[in-house]
Amino acid sequence: MRRYALIILLFSAAIYVPALMVPPHLMDDVDGVQAQIARNMLESGDWVTARLDGVAYLEKSPLKYWMMAASFAVFGVHDWAARLIVVASILALCWLVFAFGRWAFGELEGFYAGLVIATSIGLFLFTRILIPDVVLTATITLAMWALMRTLDEREPRPRLWAAVMAASIGIGLLLKGLIAAVFPIAAGLLWLTLTGRLFDLATWKRLRPFSGMAIALLIAAPWHVIATLRNPPYFDFSMDSGPGKYRGFFWFYFFNEHILRFLDRRWPRDYNTVPRYLFWLFHLLWFFPWSAYFPRLAKLSYRGSGRASQARMLMLCWAGFILVFFSFSTTQEYYSLPAYPAFALLLGCAVAEGSAWIRHGAKVTAAIATLAFAAIVFILANVWNLPAPGDISRALTQNPDLYTLSLGHMGDLTLHSFAYLRTPLVFAGLAFLCGALAAWRWKALKTQVGLALMMVLFLNAARVAMITFDPYLSSQPLAVALKNELVKRPGTVIFDNQYYTFSSVFFYADLQHVQLLNGRVNNLEYGSYAPGAPGVFLDDASFARLWSSGERAYLLVEKPSVERIKGIAGDAPLHLVTESGGKSLFVNRPPAEGETP
Numbered sequence: 001m002r003r004y005a006l007i008i009l010l011f012s013a014a015i016y017v018p019a020l021m022v023p024p025h026l027m028d029d030v031d032g033v034q035a036q037i038a039r040n041m042l043e044s045g046d047w048v049t050a051r052l053d054g055v056a057y058l059e060k061s062p063l064k065y066w067m068m069a070a071s072f073a074v075f076g077v078h079d080w081a082a083r084l085i086v087v088a089s090i091l092a093l094c095w096l097v098f099a100f101g102r103w104a105f106g107e108l109e110g111f112y113a114g115l116v117i118a119t120s121i122g123l124f125l126f127t128r129i130l131i132p133d134v135v136l137t138a139t140i141t142l143a144m145w146a147l148m149r150t151l152d153e154r155e156p157r158p159r160l161w162a163a164v165m166a167a168s169i170g171i172g173l174l175l176k177g178l179i180a181a182v183f184p185i186a187a188g189l190l191w192l193t194l195t196g197r198l199f200d201l202a203t204w205k206r207l208r209p210f211s212g213m214a215i216a217l218l219i220a221a222p223w224h225v226i227a228t229l230r231n232p233p234y235f236d237f238s239m240d241s242g243p244g245k246y247r248g249f250f251w252f253y254f255f256n257e258h259i260l261r262f263l264d265r266r267w268p269r270d271y272n273t274v275p276r277y278l279f280w281l282f283h284l285l286w287f288f289p290w291s292a293y294f295p296r297l298a299k300l301s302y303r304g305s306g307r308a309s310q311a312r313m314l315m316l317c318w319a320g321f322i323l324v325f326f327s328f329s330t331t332q333e334y335y336s337l338p339a340y341p342a343f344a345l346l347l348g349c350a351v352a353e354g355s356a357w358i359r360h361g362a363k364v365t366a367a368i369a370t371l372a373f374a375a376i377v378f379i380l381a382n383v384w385n386l387p388a389p390g391d392i393s394r395a396l397t398q399n400p401d402l403y404t405l406s407l408g409h410m411g412d413l414t415l416h417s418f419a420y421l422r423t424p425l426v427f428a429g430l431a432f433l434c435g436a437l438a439a440w441r442w443k444a445l446k447t448q449v450g451l452a453l454m455m456v457l458f459l460n461a462a463r464v465a466m467i468t469f470d471p472y473l474s475s476q477p478l479a480v481a482l483k484n485e486l487v488k489r490p491g492t493v494i495f496d497n498q499y500y501t502f503s504s505v506f507f508y509a510d511l512q513h514v515q516l517l518n519g520r521v522n523n524l525e526y527g528s529y530a531p532g533a534p535g536v537f538l539d540d541a542s543f544a545r546l547w548s549s550g551e552r553a554y555l556l557v558e559k560p561s562v563e564r565i566k567g568i569a570g571d572a573p574l575h576l577v578t579e580s581g582g583k584s585l586f587v588n589r590p591p592a593e594g595e596t597p
Contacts, residue, residue: 032503113348122286170219
């Protein structure tokens with residue numbers, strides 16, 4: 001076990017530990033928001049109500065903020081300290097999948113399952129931002145394993161495992177809300193039904209549902225109660241939503257964020273949804289290079305009283321319920337992340353069989369890797385001599401309608417933009433070449449390890465590519481310039497558009513408050529109607545007055561909006577301080593004569 005566990009952790013670490021490094025810096029949008037909320041909690045001492053720019057942010061559960069804040073307290077307020085929580089959770093998840101697979105199926109099955117989850121594209125893509133989904137996935141995985149351990153007749157400590165299951169659900173509730181309980185409970189009930197144990201009294205005696213509920217509530221209920229009391233009105237059960245109404249934490253968190261979001265009636269509608277067929281088909285990409293083995297899952301044994309068959313049935317219920325659940329709800333690409341361990345465990349079983357289909361699947365993967373290598377060679381041949389001045393933002397298009405999807409910025413790529421990505425493309429090409437050769441020439445264990453090594457190199461190439469995108473996706477260079485300016489010449493800071501547009505500036509410039517020009521939208525709109533909410537929102541008229549006054553003011557704006565800003569400012573000048581990644585920092589008053597620029 002130690003040898004296989006060490007290999008899994010080495011593969012995981014080779015991919016994810018380098019992701020702690022900067023650049024790339026924290027991105028604008030969710031990345032900067034999550035880190036700043038954690039920082040605000042640490043500095044303000046208010047561990048109950050999340051706030052951005054002083055405005056109550058009532059959408060999410062707090063545990064991810066608490067974890068990052070604790071990391072800041074120990075290591076200091078750094079971007080890598082925020083990422084440390086995600087990286088540690090990934091390593092824990094990979095080990096957990098291996099351990100679950102080893103216990104349920106065998107050493108080799110667990111090893112392959114751990115290899116699959118560690119090296120799949122999906123896990124890498126959806127852990128590039130500071131969202132709690134990978135931590136939630138780990139808690140759900142532990143809950144599902146604890147369910148099986150509790151009901152296993154050979155388990156000497158079923159009571160302990162029942163408590164572990166309940167605690168995992170309670171922790172999950174503090175990470176992502178009610179789905180942390182819905183997913184494992186619904187999948188478990190479906191599994192008990194299909195295995196004929198739902199109405200078995202002995203089953204429920206071992207599960208101890210009442211003591212389990214007490215444990216989960218003991219963990220999760222205090223924050224929910226305190227948050228409700230601190231953000232009245234206390235109880236509102238309205239099923240309608242819209243602007244201008246403030247109904248407190250309870251309604252917004254439970255009704256708006258859970259029920260109305262599921263029904264696609266949440267307000268404000270600052271999100272998008274992936275078409276259902278793409279939501280399902282994308283899993284072929286998320287599990288590359290292992291997705292060629294998916295057809296073999298249909299031939300696995302799901303019936304029988306043995307531990308392995310029972311576990312495979314649980315995996316089927318687990319993954320199946322989550323995918324079906326989001327087929328009836330609004331969904332983003334990463335929403336199915338809690339199902340990844342179930343898929344990985346099933347794939348681990350399939351690969352360990354070493355059947356003819358697995359051998360054929362490896363050849364399919366080899367062919368795909370060969371085509372990917374050829375495509376990269378073609379792209380490099382077309383962009384090798386192209387100039388790449390400035391940063392990559394000069395070669396990208398903008399598609400803001402897509403940015404409510406987690407991979408929306410992929411639509412910004414152009415052929416010319418690959419001229420800025422020559423180095424990571426070379427490494428990606430080498431990765432696919434090595435993977436193709438391994439899959440064509442090797443067999444059994446060597447093939448799978450070769451494919452895993454391909455992904456280690458490819459995903460590190462992707463990380464290097466993200467450094468090229470850093471000025472475009474993050475505003476850290478603007479934040480550094482603004483921070484230096486504020487030290488020399490203090491003034492009011494204004495963000496054009498919503499807070500999320502320049503969220504990384506708040507973090508890196510260590511700002512306390514900013515003014516938001518036409519920013520009373522999306523995530524901060526609801527909190528802006530709360531009693532005592534700070535007046536941080538500007539309309540065009542108030543901005544024009546502030547900008548033309550004698551008070552020094554700084555403005556961060558995206559390049560496409562500069563002309564609009566000039567029209568609002570009128571005769572008041574915009575003096576450029578610096579620009580980066582298609583975004584600019586302006587000031588309304590240049591340095592006085594004799595003053596250091």
